[in-house]
Amino acid sequence: MKITMAAEYAVRCVLYLAQQGSDVLVNRQEIASQARIPDSFLTKIAQDLARAGIITIKQGAKGGYALHRPPRQVNMLEVVEAIIGEISLNECVTKPAACPASPNCAANLVWQEARRRVRDTLRAADFESLAQAGACVSPFPPPPSPPETRP
Amino acid sequence: MKITMAAEYAVRCVLYLAQQGSDVLVNRQEIASQARIPDSFLTKIAQDLARAGIITIKQGAKGGYALHRPPRQVNMLEVVEAIIGEISLNECVTKPAACPASPNCAANLVWQEARRRVRDTLRAADFESLAQAGACVSPFPPPPSPPETRP
DNA sequence: GATAAATAAGACTAAAAAAATCCTATTTAT
DNA sequence: ATAAATAGGATTTTTTTAGTCTTATTTATC
Structure with missing residues (x-):
């Protein structure tokens, strides 16, 4: 029931790029070290992200990765x-085939609901918000701050 | 990002018991074949369920498994x-240790939110409802039924 | 109390997935 | 032309999952 490391790395990679702003080319080693991603593993991840149209890869000397779209238009999902x-x-x-009873199974609907909610939550998290939030703030309503004690 | 087969089997096992009603002892082979669980694997799963106080195991001849509580008081979570x-x-x-930046990471809060929602969804699904729902109905508001066509 | 019918408990194995790593090829700025 | 980058695929290692097997224990029944 865990997301894979690769997916976590991908989020960190895109978050790092979003922090640099749109269209800023960053070389892979920098991303890898700053986002704590094994450098060689990042090549695989970047390829998937590029295929999905999330990042742009520039090869050759002075190459690197950049966001393909404004961070506002990229979400965690x-x-x-x-x-x-x-x-x-x-x-x-x-795979409904795995369970012949699935259309008759109430548990199945619960799984579907849970899945929907996870996906909705991740979809709601765009990278502009995430990058702005930066330290310790969330795209969800933050807890009410304690009343000021000093005038 | 998948639940394990063991967890799916556990849900099916408990659902099957819930359908029989509370306190009805069912032998393992029946559960295994009806819920399509490898019989020997079910022994492991049952042990975990018993440790968690969800089922009761009776050993010896005429032994088997039964729900330990009314189905209403057992949920999928x-x-x-x-x-x-x-x-x-x-x-x-x-493990916050795995990511020194976690308290400063907006993505982290999204993950926490997603997790909370999955857990809430599963917690809301009690086995009385699931067992009653039986075919094709869910503990969530069912879709409106089509108008009757025959008087 | 002997026997047969059940489950317990844990060691063990096989298969699959995850997490990298490595090597050769290609691209591009200078 | 060269050096600095990334691409892409093959390979490897590790971890997890899924399941099996064997021996031991419990209990109803005769």
Whole structure:
């Protein structure tokens, strides 16, 4: 029930790029070290992200990666699914053939609902917000701040 | 990002027991064949369920498994987590040590939110509802039924 | 109390997936 | 032409999952 490391790395990679702003080319080693991603692994991840139209790869000397779109238009769901494929929590939902009873199974609907909610949550998180939030803030309503104690 | 087969089997096992009603002892082979669970694998799963206080195991001749509580008081979250441990979608949330930046990471909060929603959804699904729903109905508001065509 | 019918418990194995790594090829700025 | 980058695929290692097997224990029944 875990996202893979590759997907986590992908999110960190795109988040790092988003922090630099749109269209800024960053070389792979910098991304790898700053986002703590094994450099050689990042090549694989970047290829998936590029195929999904999330980043642009420039080869050759002075090459590197950049966001392909404004960070506002990229969300966590896209990034994660670019790496691991469409999220689904169980077999029943993915391959109905695996469970002949699935259309008659109430549990199946619960899995579908859970899946929908995870995907909605990730979809709501765009990288402009994430990058702006930066330290410790979230795209969700933050907890009310404690009343000021000093005038 | 998948639940394990063991967890799916556990849900089916408990669902099958819930359908028989509370306190009805069912032998393992019956459960295994009806819920399509490899018989020997079910022994492992049952042990976890028993440890979690979800089922009762009776050994010896005429032994078998039964729900330990009314189905109303058992939910999918419990059953799943009895098998795979507490659900968490990524490392950042589970082991903060793995990511020194986690308290400063907006993505982390999104993961936490997603996790919360999955767990809430599974928690809301109790086995009385699931068993009653039986065919094709869900614990979530069902789609409006089509108008009757025959008086 | 002996026996047969059940499950327990844990060691073990096989298969699949995840996480990298490595090597050769290609692209591009200078 | 050269050096600095990335591409892409093959390969490897590690971890997890899924399942099996064997021996031991429990309990109803005769």
